Amino acid sequence: MTSSFEGSLAEAEAQAIAERNLCGLVSALSRQIEGHVRERAAALDLTAPQATALRELTGPLTMRDLADRMGCEPSNATFVVDRLEEQGIVERRPHPTDRRAKQLVLTPEGVELRARLIEKLTEGSPMAGLTPQEQTTLQELLQRALH
């Protein structure tokens, strides 16, 4: 015999398992995406975080802007930009109106490297298995799940 307490407990447990499956899938897919970036970036002698930063460097950005786009802490952006700057890919300039901030600008080498990176990242996407319709659905669901 099953009490209503046990019934709802089993229900909650099943719900928890479903939840974990879903979170686990998101994490697994995220790892797969990062693996894809890592692989493509390695061909250009970049690490995955460096490639992510370079990808986001469309126009002049502050460190904070870059951190926001990368989804990481500003201190982390400092670390990654240090490496990119050592490689002559990006330059830290004083911000024209805010003396606290830096303005990140790609060097000519950086512009050229970024073009090659975008090309590499575009070919053979991790989402290739989904139709455009499915991609749209997935995008909507993910956006709703995000806060």
Added chain:
Amino acid sequence: MTSSFEGSLAEAEAQAIAERNLCGLVSALSRQIEGHVRERAAALDLTAPQATALRELTGPLTMRDLADRMGCEPSNATFVVDRLEEQGIVERRPHPTDRRAKQLVLTPEGVELRARLIEKLTEGSPMAGLTPQEQTTLQELLQRALH
């Protein structure tokens, strides 16, 4: 005037942006999930990876099994289990049939801590904003996107 080189570059850029939206959403959601785990685990003096490992330690596992479940390299599992063992949460025992392998077993403290962890992780899930129907759809899409 626009050269064909610049034209295809802009095309690749547009394609990359669409891709990034989807991949970026997956990554952002994954970070949100990890943040949720980190927050709940901190209340039990555990880091997020330690909590993930403890969550997966249902029955006796080998290091390899745990690494697979955590979605990380075995060397990483070694690192995390070292910490859990130092805290008296898990024990490494010789595997009964394979002398290469270790058998991970929770201590009584580990069993108790794991129960509290599961409880904390279950309440207030990151996926709360989605209906069960939507969760099912999302799960199917994620599984299709994985490999």
Added chain:
DNA sequence: ATAGAACTATTCAAGCTGCAAATATAATGA
């Protein structure tokens, strides 16, 4: 039986990440 291939776990080096503290600058309000 045994040599070679494959597997398990570990160590190490290098790099990534978040958090807290410190510094410098900007914005706000009495």
Added chain:
DNA sequence: TCATTATATTTGCAGCTTGAATAGTTCTAT
């Protein structure tokens, strides 16, 4: 104005992660 508060960046620290190298063990095909 001037004190307070908020923001931008950096530094130090502790912990995480991967990939290569290593040692011991098991498997497999002779």
